[in-house]
Amino acid sequence: xxxxxxxxxxxxxxxxxxxxxxxxxxxxxxxxxxxxxxxxxxxxxxxxxxxxxxxxxxxxxxxxxxxxxxxxxxxxxxxxxxxxxxxxxxxxxxxxxxxxxxxxxxxxxxxxxxxxxxxxxxxxxxxxxxxxxxxxxxxxxxxxxxxxxxxxxxxxxxxxxxxxxxxxxxxxxxxxxxxxxxxx
Numbered sequence: 578x579x580x581x582x583x584x585x586x587x588x589x590x591x592x593x594x595x596x597x598x599x600x601x602x603x604x605x606x607x608x609x610x611x612x613x614x615x616x617x618x619x620x621x622x623x624x625x626x627x628x629x630x631x632x633x634x635x636x637x638x639x640x641x642x643x644x645x646x647x648x649x650x651x652x653x654x655x656x657x658x659x660x661x662x663x664x665x666x667x668x669x670x671x672x673x674x675x676x677x678x679x680x681x682x683x684x685x686x687x688x689x690x691x692x693x694x695x696x697x698x699x700x701x702x703x704x705x706x707x708x709x710x711x712x713x714x715x716x717x718x719x720x721x722x723x724x725x726x727x728x729x730x731x732x733x734x735x736x737x738x739x740x741x742x743x744x745x746x747x748x749x750x751x752x753x754x755x756x757x758x759x760x761x
Contacts, residue, residue: 584702585609587666590694591619591681593714595722602710604750605699608670612645612661618705619681619691621752624714629684633661633693641680645669670695687721705752713744 585608593600602622606615612633620627632646642656645664670677675698681691715725716737727733729742 584700585667586699586701587670587675588696588699588708589615589618590692590696591622592692592694593623593722594690594692596712596715596725598712600712600714603696603708604705605701605708606666606705607702608665608667608698610666612659612664612666612669613647615666616661616681618752619693620683621705622707622710622750623691624750625683625689626717628717629686631681631683633679633681635679666695684718687718689715689721707747707750707752710745710747710750713740713742715742716740 586605587608588603588605591602591604600623602619604618604622606618610618616631616633617627619625630647632644634641634644636643636656640656643658644656645659645661647662648660675695677695679693681693683689683691715722719725719728719737724733728735
């Protein structure tokens with residue numbers, strides 16, 4: 578019987594709401610990362626540039642009033658607030674049974690909503706690892722899911738020459754680059 582290393586990873590699935598066909602990513606990450614580091618990984622996996630505020634929302638049923646986010650959002654939260662720079666994924670999921678779901682809200686003006694699923698635990702060490710994905714993430718500052726779907730349907734003109742909504746290159750995902758950028 579092999580000895581376990583004790584290091585735990587979590588397989589994370591991310592889906593963007595309001596877009597058909599779906600834009601999605603699957604990656605694994607150490608359970609010891611903070612939610613700030615998880616946000617960085619989501620940004621890298623989706624292809625966002627992390628130029629806008631974000632938050633994680635969770636709660637019971639459809640009442641997602643509890644927020645994990647950057648300090649400064651706590652006065653805008655109806656439920657419990659937890660600092661994303663302190664709370665780890667391991668602390669959040671604890672010994673609960675997976676899968677567990679929550680929402681990741683990015684760019685409060687464009688209102689990009691993602692479902693984040695902590696799918697399963699696995700053994701391993703190291704940084705984030707991309708597993709799979711589908712379709713290109715909408716361009717930053719495009720105007721939200723409704724406007725993106727209008728552009729896909731040809732109802733409004735694209736302002737992003739060369740953008741291919743069906744293209745996703747798993748090899749182009751660079752977790753290290755996103756983790757070292759400057760924060761606003």
